[in-house]
Amino acid sequence: MSFVLEVDNARISYAVPGGTIRAVDGVSLQLAERETLAVVGESGCGKTTLAKGVLGLEPLVSGDIRVHGQSVSSNLKGLATRVGIVWQDPYASLDPRWRIGRSIAEPLLVNRNGKIDVDARVDEVMRHVGLEPAMKRRFPHQLSGGQRQRVAIARALALNPPLVLCDEPTAALDLSIRAQILNLLKDLQSSLSCAYLYISHDLTTVRFIADRVAVMYLGKIVEMGPTERIFTDPRHPYTRALLASAPTLEKLGKLPDVLPGEIPDPREVVGGCRFKSRCPNRQEKCDVDEPDPTFEDGREYCCHFPVVRES
């Protein structure tokens, strides 16, 4: 099987006063063609830093990230043709003084390829995302939030990249608009056969869109596997806590379960399991030994004392 994205033991650090933060601390994952892998986790878990690594915006301390077999660091210019990106806030990511047609055309112009008729391609990609090509003379402020996000998606798809990175693409949208954008992303994947690396903290959205889920905590993937398995039978205590904290309509009138504590200062995490300060299953071993991944029917998790399935 060929992979669109391969991340091998990638590490990304930031120097901060009082030490270094290892924001991505040995992450490995693969993304197959036409697959959607969601990376979930809370603020500071390293999911956005990982995305920056994939885009070549942060240098790796060690390890490797390859898109379509090519190392990200070796060919930054060519990377733009292989990775599209959709950011959270389409109002911030579109130039307010540019007509939207120009924003969508920009990747085509920067990576100019003599054979492409830019105008025709802009029209085509606008139709793909459900926008009338006639709208390309408009400015972002003349569009609704949902339409703006459609423009951002059109721009990401303009070069027909095999990998599209979505960083919280629906977080700024209202519920009914969010549904439209999620449907659109799903439709585009089957018609254009791209893979999504989908970064989000919104678990219900992830369950809808992702084939596989990677749960990050303090720079590491603590559990990764097929979406339904992760949601119905989490093995890592953090995954279970994350799922139990999300209020859902199945638990009307019941407060979500509380995981005490907060993500510790990453500078202070030394030795043992990084989840130990908040873990209900903590034992002595967790203080000294950092758990290695355990592989078990199509998923992996890093825990000495995993959650036992409730029968």
Next chain:
Amino acid sequence: MAALDIRDLRVSFGNTEILRGVSLSVQPGETLGIVGESGCGKSMTGLAAMRLLPPGGKIASGSISLGDKDLTSLSESQMRKVRGGDIAMIFQDPFTSLNPMMRIGNQIAEAIALHQSLTKEATRKKVLEMLRAVGVPSPESAAMKFPHQLSGGQRQRVMIAIAFSCHPKVLIADEPTTALDVTLQAQILALLKELQQREGTAVLLISHDIGVIGSVSDRICVFYAGKVIEEGPRDRVLQQPKHPYTRGLLASLPGDAERLASIPGQPPDFATLGSECSFAARCAYRFEKCDTEPGLRPLGGDHRAACWLDVLPERKEAGIMEAAP
């Protein structure tokens, strides 16, 4: 008697009416969830109740009763005695609502000093007691910190400490957990519930997150285009929604389906609202009667919806309310 009772509240900016006759009430100890999408007027209702409307906003008519006081008739100096005392508010982003130049302890003390006459020492004790009550670790050293030295979750705890420091009868919480991660959200919701139960506070919880609303509310108001279009007990509204908008909103939540249902079109422009039902243009069930805007109609069991249809045909949204590709 209701802790807060809003009757036919109309708020306008210039010639545009953005709250078009909102009525709601909260009992002591009760949580009323207010849900709706951007621009529906849910935050404006909270701000109007605090008399904190942005510049240009005016309460055109209606009443806001806090106990036996009508807040709409108070002067600004009278209102200042009530605000932060009997009625308090917490906002979405604790970083912008705390003063970045002032130590946490002093910010809580300021709120206490405005409404209670305590000695310096008693105030200090009260500050530490509040920090302890909201679960801030090592209150003595936390009181000396500035907001930027605290995490987002801790900052929201400080906001809650300020809000509860004067034992308000009514607390308006506008998206109090939206800026927080889910595990912190769960902590803050549990904290709010605990303090509410201890103090018997009436809480108006404003949120776009139906999951949050469903987990903590006793009753729910659904807002659309500056009006309450459905209200009732939590389980009735969320399990047997009557208004097509409420139903569309719930259907657009990701569930087991391969595709999500959605509501076509967009909320109306307030400037061009006519006499027809404000949802009619997007509604799959529209018929002749919808040319006149309906008021809230009783459905039994304290459940009311602003829709002319007595019975909503089952699951029509699955076909007609499908999102445009």
